Amino acid sequence: MINTKVLFLGSNATxxxxxxxxxxxxxxxxxxxxxxxxALIEAGYDVVLATLDGTKPHIDEASDTVQHFGDDQAAYERARDFFAExxxxxxVHTLALVIEQGLDKFAGVFVPGGHAPAVDLMQSSEAGAILRHFHAAAKPTGLLCHGPVAVVAALADPAAYRAALIEGDDAKAADLAKDWIYAGYRMTVFSASEEKIAEEHLLKGELYFDMPKALRLAGGEVSAAPEDFAANVVVDRELITGQNPASDHAVAKAMIAALGGPPPAA
Incomplete structure (x- = not known):
């Protein structure tokens, strides 16, 4: 029997x-x-959403705009209705529950972006256990925008790694990243130059670390599109990463391709 469920790892951070x-x-x-x-549901897959505490993710107000849907009002309204209804x-399930019930039934895993995953998912041991499972099974693992930083959760002590980043202790962070399962993987993530724009216009302050640094210190081969906010997707083995909000459709297409395309009709 072909697995048609895709696990979405959501964030509760606000x-x-x-x-x-x-x-x-x-x-x-x-x-x-x-x-x-x-896109996954339209292709014939079932999406299962899970977060750390089992509550629905909070949507960043900066993303709740028609501009993120190509100024297509109808597409924007469909998206809002889909998320609401x-x-x-x-x-929504908890990460602990989906682990307890078994991860083998999922064909792949996906982590959406927004800054939220850089707070909770990247230091979650449960997210790490899930990612290690999909890595070991070589199943498609998709992550978008800030979502790719969640792959550091697969470290032995991701909370200590994040703390080292905040402390600015690069040597300690690199030491904590030994034996990372994604070391040497090619990947992309919200770029440092894009983050500077977000800090100025959205966050109104400076983050303790940018996402490329978090991944490079762990051993990732991070690249970015030449132009800020241009769509960019990098695929390396089971790992599928999209750089920014504009990469949403492209990463969905790559994820479906990695899953083998639409599943056969029942």
Missing amino acids: QIELRGGGSATIGQYLNETVVPAM HPAMNE
């Missing part, structure tokens, strides 16, 4: 620390969540 004190309100990006989910977005 605040991210800023250098010098204070925090910024964040969440998960609407388009980065619903565009891949809707579709069972795939509202029947």
Whole structure:
């Protein structure tokens, strides 16, 4: 029997620390969540959403705009309705429960972006256990925008790794990253130059670390598109990473291709 379920790892984070004190309100990006989910469902897959505490992810207000849907009002409204009403977005499980019930039934895993995964998922031992499972099984592992930083959760002590990044202790972080399962993988993530723009216009403050640094210190081969906010997807073995919000459709297409295309009709 062909597995047709795809696990979505959502985030519950609503605040991210800023250098010098204070925090910024964040969440998960609407388009980065619903565009891949809707594409997978249209292709014949079932999407199962799970978060650390089992509650629905908070959508970052900065993403709740028609601009992230190509200024297509109808597409934007479909996306909002999908997130508000579709069972795939509202029947939320905990990460612990999906692990307990067994990960073998899933054909792949996907992590949407927004800054939220850089707070909770990247230091979650449960997210790490899930990622290690899909890595060992060589099953498609898709991540978008800030979502790719979640792969550091597969480290032995991801919380200590994130703390070292915040402390600015690169040597300690690199030491904690020994034997990382994704070392040497080619990948992309929200770039440092894109982050500077987000810090100025959205966060109104500076983050303690940017996402490329977090992945490079762990051993990732990180690249970015020549132009900020241009769509960019990198595929290396089972890992499928998209750089930014504009990569939503492209990463969904790559994910479906890696899954083998639409499953056969029952």
